[in-house]
Amino acid sequence: MEQGKRRDNSPAADTKIDYIINVLNRLGYGVDIISRAPSAESHFLPASIETKGENTYLYFASFGRTKSPIRVVYRWFMELQFFFWCLLNLKKQEQVIVYHSLGYDAAFLKLWKMKSIRIIGDIEEIYQDVCKQTACKSRNEYRFIEACEKYIFPTQLLDQKVNIEQKPSLVIHGVYATENVTEKKFSDGKIHVVYGGTLDPNKGGATAAAVAAAFLPKNYHIHICGFGDPTEIKTVVADIQAKSEATVTFEGELKGDSYKHFIQKCHIGLSTQNPAAAFNATSFPSKVLVYLSNGLKVVSIHIPAIAQSAVADNLYFYDVQTPEKIAEAIIRASKEEQSGNEILYRLDMKFCDELDKLIAE
Structure with missing residues (x-):
């Protein structure tokens, strides 16, 4: 750009x-x-x-x-x-x-x-x-x-x-590069969870992420970073924050280094798109790899396109698209240690080889 x-x-x-x-x-x-x-x-x-x-x-x-x-x-x-x-x-x-x-x-x-x-x-x-x-x-x-x-x-x-x-x-599921992690995690005693991506209500991910805050204890903080019309998500965030022990905030649209530096401070990334949407049968959410490459654990809806991917073993899945199940997966992920760097390195090498062959054919 x-x-x-x-x-x-x-x-x-x-x-x-x-x-x-x-x-x-x-x-x-x-x-x-x-x-x-x-x-x-x-x-x-x-x-x-x-x-x-x-x-x-x-x-x-x-x-x-x-x-x-x-x-x-x-x-x-x-x-x-x-x-x-x-x-x-x-x-x-x-x-x-x-x-x-x-x-x-x-x-x-x-x-x-x-x-x-x-x-x-x-x-x-x-x-x-x-x-x-x-x-x-x-x-x-x-x-x-x-x-x-x-x-x-x-x-x-x-x-x-x-x-x-x-x-x-x-x-290729997305970006296989491992980022240079330069930011320290938030150190306020809370588990910081981030959703980064579209605010499009047709995809539903931002709203699902925000609503999950209502089922988390007070030592959790959900951040929504998104592009698109923010009107609906701002209303959802305000409503959930009014009745939730956990914190939920809308951070606006962050791009490039600003986005990368922000998510590196968080502990968990959310991939919470609507599993009933037709596009989810075949598309892979790029945010999953962005989270992994920046040192986050990832909570994702269990759908075939993601569950059958090369990084599935590095993710924390939930099976039903409800705020309760999303919250349960967040809590489960927060109690375990896991890194996606090694798998990303292997996938990067594999993609280099495959792209070289594709161009030469």
Whole structure:
């Protein structure tokens, strides 16, 4: 992301993409990152190119955010810049790793037909499983996935679901890097528990984490750090705090180093998304690996995508999505010692080898 400027990026996507770029660099590849992220500010941001080590980052000019009807024109302006840059600069048969997004599925379908580019699709989830999409977007999503020549998936379950033709693929749950832990744990005598991620009520994780505080004793403190509309979670936090012995606070949206330093002070990380949601059948919550890499123990809902993952033995599961069961798992985790560093190191080495082979195929 541009220094000193704010683009409307997904923090989870940024984290995953940065890790893949790091692995590509270790394999000897320089990477050109083409970002379609618009301005998240109220003012115009000019186009820019940044060089960081052996990588370049291209950002397109973007008008500021607005609720005015003219925002449609602003979106077209971004789409045209993105499409024509790719049309003029991508070479025929060039391999392009594309982080799947409904925002540019249609553009890449056109580029695939016009330039015969070879798409390696990083398919994190099927977005129409998360929330209802228009018929056009749903159609383009599946057409884009079908057009990919190779895949990067977060779970084996998603690979089995969409990779019908058994094209070359690999599975990476998230970021396997182990962070340099520089922060000391909170030392106020409490067990500090953190939920970091989306506040989207369709996914339900933030609310479930907050409500669990009502069933914890007073020496626990739950922190909610999230991106998205905070209106609902603020109401939930205020309501729970009014009747709970434990402490629950909303910390707002923390990004980058600020987020990393904060969670390193905590003891337990929560992965509490709604198990009934369709997307949970195939997607893997990236927050699980972020917690492990920063030295936290992890409490997670027991669903196949996580229970069958390579890190399952390092997690503390609960089986039913109720605040009582979440609280029980938190208390259980707080009484044991466990580290995820060794498994992350092994998975990192495995992913380096698999990505090198995928690109060479």
